[in-house]
Amino acid sequence: MTAEDLAQRVLSRDRRALARLLTRVENRDPEGIAALKALYPHTGRAAMVGITGLPGAGKSTLVFALASELRRRGLTVGIVAVDPSSPFTRGAILGDRVRMQELTGDPGVFIRSMATRGALGGLAVGTIDTMSALDAFGMDYVIVETVGAGQDEVDVVRAAQTVVVVEIPGTGDAIQALKAGILEIADVFVVNKADRDGADAVAANLRQLLSLAGDKPPHYRATAGDKPPRYGASRGSRLSDDGAHGEVWRPPIVKTVAVTQDGIPELADAIAAHQQYLREGGQLKDRQRERAQFQVLALTQQALSDRLHHSEALDRLVRNVCERRLDPHTASEQLARWVMGLDGPDPVSSPG
């Protein structure tokens, strides 16, 4: 099947063609990449949602529950699981397995797990391509689930338009850890397992962190309550000092019990409100631009990385470093010059 045929079948909603495309894309097969290129003009319609949080936060169950809610609203859903501990990827516990079977039997749902992690940037590249393929296939929502620690994971979730950060009661340490990279990219907070003791404390802690963050030049401001605000609720309020767009998104804090669907409609509302906010306020274009830049950079870096890994020059430079005839920084300068085509074919003819 040619790349063009494959792309056409994906556009006609052929699920087997989609599965084949995703496998080829994950293998970085040239035909798969060519099909993605052909599909690019058909992307840009899906709402891209990233769901992140530490292991044990119940992200997968939350994704199942959210997908079910979206299906009830007549929307189609693609799911990309990046978390290597996700039940999508590895064995699911019984409850999740039942929920997952409900979803996998549904033609309005497509689930894909990213099994492999490549070199620097490899995870992000594969995940974004998978999200784009699901977008082109015609999914209304594309949800990516990823564990919320590590730069790679932050990069992946940043490629979504709406970022949902999941906390649970009793995770003071986790919040501390997440503060660094995750807090500033959250558009919606979820306190999951909210039937447990301490859910209110987590919500209060988050509100406090958000109000502290509000003292710095913000992207977003603190929320005043637990309820997801309807879009437009704060229009004209004292918070509408965000310059160009005249409107500020205040990340709502939604309490959920994913296993019982409690709070899930409110979460779906909050996500929909954020999507509407992005579209009407003009920020959607900003996010799409950020995403495009990140994707182009990550793809380029991966191509350069492949070239580096497969160079004979690398082997010889590393040997010289190990034998202390060359230091690592000088070696990398020589390698970079060689990759950039500034030197001849042999950067190690005159080491050090």
Place this chain on the structure above:
Amino acid sequence: MTAEDLAQRVLSRDRRALARLLTRVENRDPEGIAALKALYPHTGRAAMVGITGLPGAGKSTLVFALASELRRRGLTVGIVAVDPSSPFTRGAILGDRVRMQELTGDPGVFIRSMATRGALGGLAVGTIDTMSALDAFGMDYVIVETVGAGQDEVDVVRAAQTVVVVEIPGTGDAIQALKAGILEIADVFVVNKADRDGADAVAANLRQLLSLAGDKPPHYRATAGDKPPRYGASRGSRLSDDGAHGEVWRPPIVKTVAVTQDGIPELADAIAAHQQYLREGGQLKDRQRERAQFQVLALTQQALSDRLHHSEALDRLVRNVCERRLDPHTASEQLARWVMGLDGPDPVSSPG
């Protein structure tokens, strides 16, 4: 101060010069890099130990305790904290602060936290350079502490010679999450907070995972007991089928209570045994080679990444992608060709 002066002062164990060097290195200041180059021939003596585990595992307390134990043995210690939630980096709780003050007043200890995370590969580059500087300064041990999730963190800890993975009782989910990337790089396991219920269950779980891993082509094999083996204990045993080196390292599982120093001498023994194993079995050279290759690649990728980020070509390509005149893959191919010097100065003169 010239780079040569700075390097000389570091070699003469001037702590202020070391601090200045590390700041310059973290800022990627050319003088700092030049000093590192001059110091390179003086590196390669320190035992490099990576300590990793999820937030809440007590890694920082364990690092304090281990450093104190090594000091009692007359060894000098450099500490690099990468974890953004580490008390080295952010506010310490009272107990840690007291322990930390004991260490910071000791001229045989130098503590450095990596405050910033850069772009792809930036964290690894800065951390490895910092470890090398502490090595050149003459520290017997260099310990790097990093949170155990995310490719970036795995890369950092992989640059150490002995990798210690820290678990605690009651973290089934955490082990599940760590399984993917961390299990296969562990040389020593610690079950910290071993006075809590469930410590034996965690140890048993680890032993089971290790024996499962032993069915695959292994780097290391399963351990049979909780005690750190003395080096040579398994010499000539049925497990000595590791080919060239005739000896297999079986990751020991050490139970500790870091706050009371319980088990810490055993941990120090296990690490020393692994270092001796690496030296005598010849694997130290393999690890140093891996480290050199990783470092040269990461440095080169960072240099290329800088060039990409600062290119006008990137802006124009991204704009074309956003306007759907060009797909991201073709854009990245053009950008890569431009960086590699295969095209003229303007890769977007004929988009699409």
